[in-house]
Amino acid sequence: MKKAVSLELDRHLNPEQIAAVTHGEGPQLVLAGAGSGKTRVITYRIYWLIEELGVDPSRIAAMTFTNKAAAEMRERVEDLLGLHPLPTSVGTFHRYGLILLRRYGERVGLRRDFHILDTADQIGLVKEALAAEGLSETAFSPRTVLSAISWAKNRLLDPAAYESQAQGFFEKKVSGLYRKYQGLLGQASGVDFDDLISLSVKLLSQEGDVRERVRFRTQFLLVDEYQDTNHAQFRLVEALAGESGNLTAVGDEDQSIYSWRGAEVSNILEFEKSFPGATIHKLERNYRSTQTILDVSGALIANNIHRRGKRLWTESGAGQKVELYRATDEGDEAVWVVKTLQRLRHSYKLGDMAVLVRT
Ligand SMILES: Nc1ncnc2c1ncn2[C@@H]1O[C@H](COP(=O)(O)OP(=O)(O)OP(=O)(O)O)[C@@H](O)[C@H]1O
Ligand SMILES: [Mg+2]
Structure with missing residues (x-):
């Protein structure tokens, strides 16, 4: 007779998902398209590790990008295990960094x-x-300066390192401002959001005993939306998991839209270089869209550079054709949107429709 855990997996997961969920030790990358159940894989893997492998729940850590995603994941695992509250660390990278720094800062x-x-x-x-550097806020917009400082921190460049690579007038000025900013931050005994990650990386690389202790507490590490990690977050993952650690990263290189926030798609493209011997699992079955939509988006995405490639399929049928309307101007576009909504209204609820715009 099959055990309860494997019956539970059979009931809720497809064979590719089960392979990723039941992956043993060592690093693995789950490479998958939109709506293919990546987050579901993380949730069930935590459940499987605890229920089937008998891993201590407090020695598992899962990282997500938003508090909302973390809360949903935690709740799901708690329900699966019937364990409230779950002692597993499920949260954002920043929250993880904060807890680490509160303890060892x-x-x-x-x-x-x-x-x-x-x-x-x-x-x-x-x-x-x-003001201290005698520079004007009109010539140096504080927000722009702050983004430059944030960029540097996400690349793990301290003021000295930033200065030595600074090019051109603006960057040279920013390096002075960055140094000053860090000084003021220290005086106020404050840290900014980016420091939560970069200081954690510094802590783990510098303090061997802390690293050992933290690695012990992180026997299994799971990261969702891996394509959105920046360099500092990658280094945190690397410090926690080590080259051959029990890391499960799930992501979709085609959904990497945060390069402006420092996300580095190379983290996913070069996964096996960072974690030699890693297992790669692909999930290509989609549960959200019709085949027609998958084919149209697939044909568009095929033009992207820097991708590993996958072809999404679904059992939900071909569905309706995708319609392209080339509007002459904004007014024409608005009229077309309203007409389309009114036509659809006969068969669907307004609450089930969405209009997406670029800005
Ligand atoms: N094996 C499955 N059987 C039935 N439904 C599934 C299965 N796997 C995933 N789903 C459903 O498909 C949808 C997408 O799942 P999930 O959010 O885990 O995907 P994702 O790959 O993380 O999506 P995204 O790319 O948006 O992050 C959810 O509604 C989920 O319940
Ligand atoms: Mg997801």
Whole structure:
């Protein structure tokens, strides 16, 4: 007779998903398209690790990009296991960093009671730095300066490292501002959001005993939306998992839309270089769209560079044709949208329709 756990997997997962969920030790990348059940794989893997392999729930950590996604994942696993509250760490990268720094922050020069700056506080510090350097806020927009500093931190460049690679007038000025900003941050015993990651990486690479302890607490590490990780987050994952660690990363290189926020699709493209011997699982069955929609989007995405490639399929049938309307201007576009909604209204609820625009 089949055991309860494997029956549960059979009932809710397809064979490719089961292969990823029941992957043993060592690194694996689950490469999958939109709506193919990537997040479901993470959830069931946590369940499987605890229920089937007997892994201590407090030695598993899962990282997501939003608090909402983390809360949903936690709830799902709690329900599957009937375990409330779940002692597993399920949260955002920033939250993980915060917990680490609250515990060991003194090792990287933080005070025990450090506080986290919000964007308004950060802008305030940049303005102070500008004043101290005798630069005007009109020539150097505080927001632009702040993005440059954030970019540097996401690349793990401290002021000295940023300075030595700075090119051109703007970057040279920013390197002075960055140094000043860090000084002010220290005086206020504050950290910004980016520091939560970069200081955690510093802590783990510098303090061997902390790294060992934290790695022990992170016997299994799972990361959702891996295509959105930036360099600092990648280094955190690497520090936690090590080259041959029990890392499960799931992601879709075709959904990498955050390069402006520092996301590096190379993290997914070069996964096997970072984690030699990694197993690659692909999920190509989609549960959200009709085959027609998958084929149309697939044909568009095929033009992207930097991809590993996959072909999504579904059992939900061909569905209706995709319609392309080339509007002459904005007014024409609006009229067409309204007419289309009115036509669809006879058969569907307005609440089940969505209009997407670019900006
Ligand atoms: N094996 C399955 N059987 C039935 N439904 C499934 C299966 N796997 C996933 N689904 C459903 O497909 C939808 C997409 O799943 P999920 O959110 O896990 O996908 P995803 O790949 O993480 O999507 P995204 O690319 O948006 O992050 C959900 O509604 C989920 O319940
Ligand atoms: Mg998902």
